[in-house]
Amino acid sequence: MSRIIVVTSGKGGVGKTTTTSNLGAALAKHNRSVALIDADFGLRNLDLLLGLEERVVYTAIDVLAGECRLAQALVKDKRLKGLVLLPAAQNRNKESVQPEQMKKIATALAKGYDYILIDCPAGIELGFRNAISAAEEALIVTTPEVAAVRDADRVIGLLEAEGVNKISLIVNRVKPLMVEENKMMSVEDVLELLGVPLIGVVPDDEKVIVATNRGEPLVLGDIESVPAKAYSNIARRLEGEKVPFLDLMANQGNILSRLRRMFGG
């Protein structure tokens, strides 16, 4: 049975697209067939993060207009067997698609793939409603910042109202040193505020930016790096495995902060 999961956040720039591309790649690496849908019409970027931008020929709009078959619009990732992308149209806006149409596409893809991951646009307007129309589950991406957490809470409320009740939380861009110095909310703080189960913690790491520069999901590079492990672990948890959360404090900081930890406990 396939699962249709929307990746959403409310606020923009918290890492929805990065999360979608890395989870897609991680699941494909676990020998799952995965279709990624870019639901951000007019501002598509999932193709770019996956390094597939030059191979986009058709988009979801072309499929809906009957100008091509669904299978023709799918861009296959040559590095990962089983991973495909359905690109969003770049020359249209979010109003050019309706929730019913998105639902049709997602359910059609669900027949051929284990996972359908939908990359939701920022906001809570039509683009959001399109993206969640077919979803049975949701991954909420947030960062430990006030605006991101507030928007995440709003989106959780909207999803619950729409009957999407299987909601898990990914806390992105955590800076363990700042948390330790009480300059940033901890993962526990965010969890307590939002009240939905945690499925992943991703540290703020330069490697994430380097990977997006290259258009190469982290799990394709150094799989021992902390962020690559973080995404791989989320994929395993989606698969039902019980994986302990990473200790982000390990090997963090300079000699001074380590000394401080030794004394301060």
Add this chain to the structure above:
Amino acid sequence: MLNMIKRFLEMLFPWNNNANSRSHAKSRLQLIIAHDRASINPDIMEAMRKEILDVVARYVEVDREEMKFSLSNDQRMTSLTANLPIRQVKRIGDPKKQLKEDSSLDLPKIEIVELDREANANANAQSK
């Protein structure tokens, strides 16, 4: 030189700084999220506050300056908390009878009842 030592100490023991923006962020969010979730507009909130207070005021005298109404939440459950410091409990004869008679929120009636009670007390004293 003193400044340098101070800065070094602050680097070593950051918890000495009272700038704990982490808890600040959390407490601000607790409040705003509760309001977002309840999505009660301020007018309705004010009307509700007034009605609750009127009901409570039938039985006890509330310190209106110290009282607090707040929305809070825990595990996706939002709750309204009313903190009403009581100055004095009004000794109203029979609460059940009181409820029947006072189905409206007419406050002056209570005062009448209180006067009655005093009259009763006086009557009792007299009867003794």
